[in-house]
Amino acid sequence: MGKTALALTAGHAATEAGYFNGSLFIDLHGYDESPVHGSQALEAFLRALGVAHDAIPEAVEERAALYRSELASLASQGRRLLIVADNASSADQVHPLLPGDGAHRLLITSRHTLATLNARLLNLGVLAPQAAVALLRNTLLMADPADQRVTDTNTDLADLASLCGYLPLALHISAALLILEPCQAVAQLTAELATAQSRLGFLDDGERAVRASFDLSYRRLPPDHAALFRLLALNPGPDIGIGAAAVLADRPLPAVRAALRSLTQAHLLDCVNQRWSMHDLVRDYATELAHSVSNPQHTVAGGAGQDPATEQARQHRRLLEHYATTAASACAHLGVQAASPAPGEFASQDDALAWLDNERANLTGTVAAAADAGHHDIAVNLPVVLYDYLTWRGYYDDLISVTTTACRIAHQSGALAAEAGAWNNLGIALSEASRYEEAFRAYHRAHGLFTSLGNDNERGKVLNGLGSALRESGKPAEALRAHLEAVAIQRAAGDLREQAAALNNLSLTHQDLEDYDKACAAAEEAASLFQRLGDTAGEASALCTAAFALQACGKVEESRVACQRALTASRAAGKPLVEAVTLMTCAQLDDLTPQQQIEYLLQAEVACEQANAVELQAAALSGIGAALTTAGERDQAVVYLRRAQSLFEELGLTEQLAEAGEKIAALQP
Structure with a gap:
């Protein structure tokens, strides 16, 4: 993470600012095979402080006492030292180096969080994207101020920084590789890194390697912690909870929690809200270790006597x-x-x-x-x-x-029934994403499979979904044929629920074709069937459909009654999303005053928030803003439109975002 570079930079800045009169520095090599022990570090510091070799005692306690005495003497003369202990692997390694006197400061760097030192802790994360690009740019310019790759390829530098996971070591290595090949374009190196069989193997400039850096931390792990670290690479997502980690390791929760804490302390894991994750390159490293499980030294805990793979x-x-x-x-x-x-x-x-x-x-x-x-x-x-x-x-x-x-x-x-069901579900999902041509292909595949299986009930469900996709894509005549066939199939099968669903969609198609009497009849029959089944959510949907059909027929009062019945049913369903959709639908009825619209939409916004239906919530807020504009309450309208604008931006809905911005601009002087 660039801990040593930060410590040195901070130390020089503090000294130049006059906080310290001098400094002591030692690399404790805490992660090497032969780390510097406290006694050795004290000897080096005592010599630096001017103590003669023959005056340095043998015992570590006596050396520590002499060290603090020398520092106290300097403090009495008004001199303050910054003492830097780099690459400490444990609190024990630096305890003897504590200066004692408050005039001096000890700055420690470590791959581990040394929580027992009673010290101020500063955990370093990866660089921000802009800072990572700046590091690459500055390193290249330091080597060659005329390097054109710096000025011409800002986007390429950003892509390279991203592939390095914004890790300073990886960024320095990538810069070194570019310096070694002045004619290589940044985009070329980025492409090679992106397609490399192993990013860790690629990120090696001959003197530094990301894998070697991770090895230093991994080698110090106890065997059971190392085993869990390798296993965590098997998790299919970006982070894991403690329950899943315990299942993966097949160990009790307390033991797994201790191992996760140890891995976090070693900065091989990050922990946020009791969920543990790995940096991308660390995950690559753990995955490589997991793949090398056939090596006997990597046998996982609990697998004695079994093939590790x-x-x-x-x-x-x-x-x-x-x-x-x-x-x-x-x-x-x-x-x-x-x-x-x-x-x-x-x-x-x-x-x-x-x-x-x-x-x-x-x-x-x-x-x-x-x-x-x-x-x-x-x-x-x-x-x-x-x-x-x-x-x-x-x-x-x-x-x-x-x-x-x-x-x-x-x-x-060869699971035909499962495949048919999956194609039908895919058709529904594609329709919801407005990818209609792909949805049609999925529905036709499902229809063919269910036909070959002789499953008319499921074939009817497919036709109902296909009809909806056809209607939504602007093909109501084709949709009508599909819905009529779906209704006929479900009547013959005696499936009341699917019959009601098909009737509701049939009503919507009749409305598109302006055949409102048939639309009213189909929707009322659907609502009646849903009511018989006790499906209040379905009943609410069918009654909303009926309300619009009745309105189109000029039966305004009956339309409002149907809307109120829909609201009653939606609240009985106990599902905020159903209630929100019903309220949004009621707000779209004609002949409502702005205040009536606002009342419906305010309730819808609350229900949307409860259901976490963010896009629908944004639409409700936008609708409130429009109704307030009509009512002449311009300042309040801007408040709600800004809230809608914020949600549209969060969702990445650029068209709706622009529309909200235009409405706000029109309301402001």
Whole structure:
């Protein structure tokens, strides 16, 4: 992390500023095979302080006493020293060097956090991106002030810095490689590093190597801590919780917590909010160690008598199963068709959602890792388990990714029913992402597979989804045919829930085709079926559909009644997202006063926040701003539009962001 460079720079600056009259420096080589012991360091310091060789005692305690006496004498003369102990590996190594007198200061650098010294601790992180680019630029210019690569390739320097993980050592090595080849473009070196079989092997300039730096910390780990470090490379996501780490290591929580603490102290792990992660290059290093598990010295704890590679594969499988089974328990609280939750696994829906949010990257990574490792059951089933969670939160890119993997693995496994279901889910996800042409292909693939399996009920579900995608993409006539066939299939199958869903979508298509009487009839039938089933969320959706159909027919009062019935049903569902969508829908009815619109949208904004539906919340805030503008309350309108603008920016929705900005500009003088 450049700890020595920082210590030297700070020391020189402090001395030049007059804080100190002189300095002592020693490299303790704490991570070498032969570190400098306290007694040796004291001897070196005593000599530097002018003590004759024959006057230096043998015992370390006597040397320490003489050292402090000499420092006290200097302090009495008004002299202050800065003492730098570089590369200490333990508190014991530097305890004898404590100056005692308050006039002097001891500055220690270490790869470990030395928490027992009662010292001010300064943990160094990687450089900020701009600082990393500046380091590369300054190093190249120091070697050759005319180096054109510095002025012409700022973007290339930023890409190179990113691949170095903003680690000072890696940046210095990359700069050295460029200096050694003055004709090599920065982009060329960046491309070589990006495609290198091993970034760690590449980052070696002949004198310095990133791998060697990591080796210094790794070699000092106890065997069980080193084993856990290697295992953590198997985690499919960027960070890990202690529960998953305990499952991976197959060890009790207290032992795993102690090992994680030790790895964090050695700065091989970072810990934020009780989740542990690795720097990218450290993860590469741990992965290389994990891959070399066949070496006998790397045999993992608990694997005695077993082939190390087999044991590691078993541990990896155990971790992936942990994520899959716990996800099933969590998703059961969302009403998905998953396994029943383990007793006491999650106390509430909020607890389940919190776990899913924390582990989302690990869960999506588990699908890919399971596919690569040949665990086809997890790769195919976990995307189904995650479907409702990912749609609940609106993470459609994640859903597309994991479901695409499920399609591929189910096809390879010859699991036709699972493959058909995966293609149908992929069609839904692609439709939600407005990738309609890809959605059509997915739906047609699912339809063909379910047809070959003779499963009409599932074929009807596919047609219902296909019809929705066709309608949303501006093809209502084709959508009508698909929805009519879906309704007919579900009537014949006697599946009331799917029949109601198809009828609701059929009503929307009739509205697009301006056949409002049929739209009203289909929506009312859908609402009636959902009510019979006790599906209040579905009932609310169908009643909203009916409200717009009734409004289009000119039945304004009946439309408002349907909207109120929808709100009652949505609140009975107990799902903030359902309530938010219903309120947003009601706010779009014609003949509402601005104040009525605002009332609906304010309630919708609260429900969106409860549901963590950020994009919908931004839309609600924007709608409030528009309604306040109509009501003439310009200052209040700007307040809500700015809040919407902030969320649109956070979400990266540039079009909506620009639109909100235009509205704000129009309201301000």
